[in-house]
Amino acid sequence: MPHKTFFWFFFPSGLAMVLFIGLPIFSSFFQSLHIEPEQILIEVETCDPFGCETEVQVDQEATALARAENPLGRFNGLETYKDRNHLAFGEVKEAWVSTNNFSDFMKKVLNLPFYKSLLFTLTFCFSVTPCVIVLGFIVALSVNVLAKSIKGMVIFGTILPMIVTPLIGSLVLFWMIDSQGILGATIQIIFDDPNLSLKSSKKLTWITLIIYGIWHNTPFAFVVFYAGLQTVPQDPMEAAVIDGASRSQRVRHIVLPHLYPVATFIALICLMDNFRVFEPIIGFSAEGVAQSLSWMIYKDLRNETLMLFGSAGATSMLTILGVGILLTPVLIRTWKEFKTER
């Protein structure tokens, strides 16, 4: 296809991506270099029968004016990245000096907002993904065995958790595990502890969120594995049966190696998607004990008084950096594939 034809065919799609995916990344970066105008303070003297007092107040009008004049705020360089809510170099250094052993130091660092979110995001990613792969594989194997007549129905039921949006999915589960919901109340009865609630402790909330993540992602792994199972070559299977291999041996030595590339595909997609976890945190109202990187950005943008564009921008850039690191293996794989194709 000549360059010119290609250009016109691709132009609308390319334009949309450049304008609304490429540019915002730069815009985010640009914002992260700026900081919101500070509030302008004035001293006000208030007098009452008991005498006069001077107090410092926010001059709303002047602040609004300053913000209207220069909405992006003043240039701040990389300072936002270094502040307490992001990489917090100062605090980390302080923690290093003031603590004697490594675990105390880690405890201190992981209490800083950014590192706390990073820890949750990574924990979520790396605990959900392996479980999803194993569970998805098992479900695929057992659905594959079913009779044709009920397969369609079972597949439909299986993929339901995946097709609802994470917010709705997490709400549906949240209403059940609520201490007044069916599961929450049952658990209280089983453990005979009327105060036991999945929301009450940090550990339990994290586990709940991870279970939700598994529930939501397993159908995807199932569907992909199921499709992969259909392509398993039959000849080696026949040969294995004749040689007297048991079912588990066949799965281990023929099916698994065949599905290995499929598993890596699922792993990477899962990691990528779970790295942006944030809707379940809202659905489970878990903001107090579990924050993710995406949730931090959301919080900055949802700020009641003033949107913290600078702070959101800086977190965004750090998140994108994280995605980049996760994505490197995929890129290398695609590059190799492309080379062998030529």
Place this chain on the structure above:
Amino acid sequence: MESKVNKYSKQLIIINSIFIIFWLTISVFPFLWTLWGSLKVKADFFSRADWYYAISGFNTLIETGRNFTLNGYIESWTEGEFGRAALNTIIVTISVVSISLFLGTLGAYALSRSTYKYTFWILIAALIFRAMPHITLVSGYLFPFFQFGVWGILPTTIIVLVAINQPFTLWLLYSFFKTVPKELDESALIDGCSYFQAFRFIIMPVMWPGVITAGLFSLMLAYNDFTVTALLLNQENYTMVPKINAYLGTVEYGGNYMWAVASVVSATAPLFMIVMFFQRQLISGLTAGAVKG
């Protein structure tokens, strides 16, 4: 050939059936339970005293005089203005699906038929774009959108969703176009068709399965989106998902839980029906990327 490979012992079949029933319970029951609960009053669905009330409908009987009530639905659709949100969702979904299919088929066709190296780099760029968390993009949009005064309205959100959706649509349709033999459009070109005519009259008619799959994924993205719609739309223009979130926590609606429960059911039911109808296409789309790799 029905061979020994597909013979299963009785034991295996029993274990397998138990597992499947267990699994289906996990994946389906929460939705059935929510549907059931949406027909009760709050005191039953979130019953402090005894969760068995949720089944017997004890308080529902006292409060409304019947075992089931449609109050949650009626109130959320009238007072809660859920109808407005539903209409917005329909507008957004239809626009996003049609625009992104239009752009996506053109772009993916070009990518699949060009032999130059830059197509590879474009696909890689699309892959990177696909991985971007949506919220990082939104943080980049908000400021310029405020400045240009286009924040809060539906068209902006539609265009943004189309763009966010493009990388995946391109990859998906690209792999579908690759399966259509090149000779088909080459012969059309020799007969004097332009590239666009070959695309429109020769290739598109055989591409329907792929287009439906891609359309279904665009539909799910647009219908389900929370990140973009919650931050880029103002309250009046909210689509269904941010509206449900608004029922839960804001002062305006006073955390009206049963509205949220009823609207969750109202929002989920159409999606399930669509998916039931197009299930096969959905699965072929999910596997398009994997089976080759």
